[in-house]
Amino acid sequence: MPDSLLVVDDEPAIRHAIVRAFAELTVIEADTAEAGLAAVRERYPDLVLVDNRLPDGEGIELIARIRAIDPDLPVVLLTGHGSTDLAVDALKHGAVDYIEKPFKIERLRTTVSHLLDKQKLGRQVARLSGKASGRSHLVAQAPAMKRVLGLIRRVAAVPSTTVLIQGESGSGKELVAKAIHERSARAEQPFIAINCAALSEHLLEAELFGYEKGAFTGADSKGKAGLFEAANGGTMFLDEVGEMPLHLQTKLLRVLQERRFRRVGGLTDIEVDVRVVAATNRDLRAEVVAGRFRQDLYFRLRVVPVPVPPLRERPEDILAIADHLLKRLAPELGRPGLAFSDAARQAMVAYAWPGNVRELANAVERAVIGAEGDAIRPDDLVLDEILLEQRPAPAQVSAAVQAPIAASSAPASAPALPPGTLLIPPGERHLARIEAMVIKAALADAGGQKSKAADLLGINRTTLYNKLKDIGLEQAESAAG
Numbered sequence: 001m002p003d004s005l006l007v008v009d010d011e012p013a014i015r016h017a018i019v020r021a022f023a024e025l026t027v028i029e030a031d032t033a034e035a036g037l038a039a040v041r042e043r044y045p046d047l048v049l050v051d052n053r054l055p056d057g058e059g060i061e062l063i064a065r066i067r068a069i070d071p072d073l074p075v076v077l078l079t080g081h082g083s084t085d086l087a088v089d090a091l092k093h094g095a096v097d098y099i100e101k102p103f104k105i106e107r108l109r110t111t112v113s114h115l116l117d118k119q120k121l122g123r124q125v126a127r128l129s130g131k132a133s134g135r136s137h138l139v140a141q142a143p144a145m146k147r148v149l150g151l152i153r154r155v156a157a158v159p160s161t162t163v164l165i166q167g168e169s170g171s172g173k174e175l176v177a178k179a180i181h182e183r184s185a186r187a188e189q190p191f192i193a194i195n196c197a198a199l200s201e202h203l204l205e206a207e208l209f210g211y212e213k214g215a216f217t218g219a220d221s222k223g224k225a226g227l228f229e230a231a232n233g234g235t236m237f238l239d240e241v242g243e244m245p246l247h248l249q250t251k252l253l254r255v256l257q258e259r260r261f262r263r264v265g266g267l268t269d270i271e272v273d274v275r276v277v278a279a280t281n282r283d284l285r286a287e288v289v290a291g292r293f294r295q296d297l298y299f300r301l302r303v304v305p306v307p308v309p310p311l312r313e314r315p316e317d318i319l320a321i322a323d324h325l326l327k328r329l330a331p332e333l334g335r336p337g338l339a340f341s342d343a344a345r346q347a348m349v350a351y352a353w354p355g356n357v358r359e360l361a362n363a364v365e366r367a368v369i370g371a372e373g374d375a376i377r378p379d380d381l382v383l384d385e386i387l388l389e390q391r392p393a394p395a396q397v398s399a400a401v402q403a404p405i406a407a408s409s410a411p412a413s414a415p416a417l418p419p420g421t422l423l424i425p426p427g428e429r430h431l432a433r434i435e436a437m438v439i440k441a442a443l444a445d446a447g448g449q450k451s452k453a454a455d456l457l458g459i460n461r462t463t464l465y466n467k468l469k470d471i472g473l474e475q476a477e478s479a480a481g
Contacts, residue, residue, distance in 0.1 A: 167308030215265025
């Protein structure tokens with residue numbers, strides 16, 4: 001895929017001249033500051049050219065807003081009213097260069113080429129140093145992902161609504177969270193992410209809510225602000241929220257309900273204005289039934305659920321994502337010009353990708369490093385052959401995706417469900433009925449022994465008796481006896 005150039009200028013002649021001059025790039029046009037800002041959020045350009053005089057604002061102000069959304073995005077100011085003061089002001093607001101109109105196309109081409117090369121080098125340095133760089137980029141060719149993108153746009157337009165992203169590990173849940181943030185009115189404010197499964201209960205509480213001095217052994221003598229305070233005005237992303245201990249779930253519920261909390265060891269409420277976006281690969285309904293997740297918190301988080309489909313259910317996206325990754329990784333790893341062979345593309349489409357987009361990204365990186373020639377072969381991807389043979393056939397795949405797949409890749413029959421598997425009927429959402437199913441299954445697994453069943457359910461025997469009464473099983477057993 002070619003690099004993309006955004007031109008924000010209200011003069012059609014200027015925009016058309018730039019389109020003609022950069023035929024090798026994807027040129028995006030915008031004639032107002034707001035249209036340019038929308039294009040930055042939606043189209044992910046690699047470079048922006050901004051005119052200083054726009055119908056709805058000054059170019060310098062737009063540069064500052066663009067840089068707040070993406071600090072790594074280079075922006076060049078174009079102006080027909082040049083001065084030294086304006087040039088200095090533009091650089092102060094984040095412009096990387098300044099070109100006066102009328103300009104020579106060759107001068108512009110040299111500047112654009114230099115900045116695009118510099119950006120690629122910057123990404124390579126960031127990668128080698130282990131620092132993340134750049135914004136999220138969601139690829140959506142499959143209908144399922146296009147629906148997700150549509151939902152992202154609608155959710156982003158309401159900047160305070162809580163969102164629950166659900167999907168398998170590696171499916172791109174954090175990318176979805178970032179996309180919501182970047183498309184919202186909060187885009188110029190912080191996006192703070194934390195993995196709730198990565199820290200112990202006490203450390204997680206201290207990180208999220210902060211602490212006062214002396215709150216616990218080893219606490220900083222000055223105290224510390226938490227991540228909710230750091231995210232004020234922006235978005236707080238809680239990854240793997242299903243792993244959060246019950247004690248902290250109560251504090252999170254208060255933040256969602258009242259937009260306030262107390263630091264660990266604190267006596268004063270702290271008010272915050274944040275959008276909470278949570279993500280999980282667990283079935284939180286089942287966690288609620290099992291008593292490991294608060295039902296009231298579940299409903300508070302699930303104001304807008306965003307289901308992210310696994311990669312195997314959106315095969316149209318496989319090659320599009322792979323091409324996007326190759327475009328970024330090949331220059332960063334010193335292999336510009338590297339391409340996928342037809343056989344490699346066929347292998348990627350035929351593979352099940354149990355690790356989803358994360359596994360695909362790892363495979364492409366492996367291939368870029370390991371490929372011996374100018375074309376990536378299937379062996380360079382190092383796909384798991386056993387998983388390749390067991391790949392289920394997608395229900396519907398476009399003809400463009402189906403064509404390269406060899407006829408020999410017939411799917412194996414679906415494996416039988418493991419013994420003891422509990423099947424919830426499609427469309428069943430009533431928690432009491434699901435709970436009754438879980439209790440009956442535990443009793444069956446325990447051979448009717450209530451103490452053993454209570455242990456399996458993680459509750460005490462008295463609670464089990466009460467639940468049996470609620471669902472009518474205790475009375476049925478008494479009548480049978």
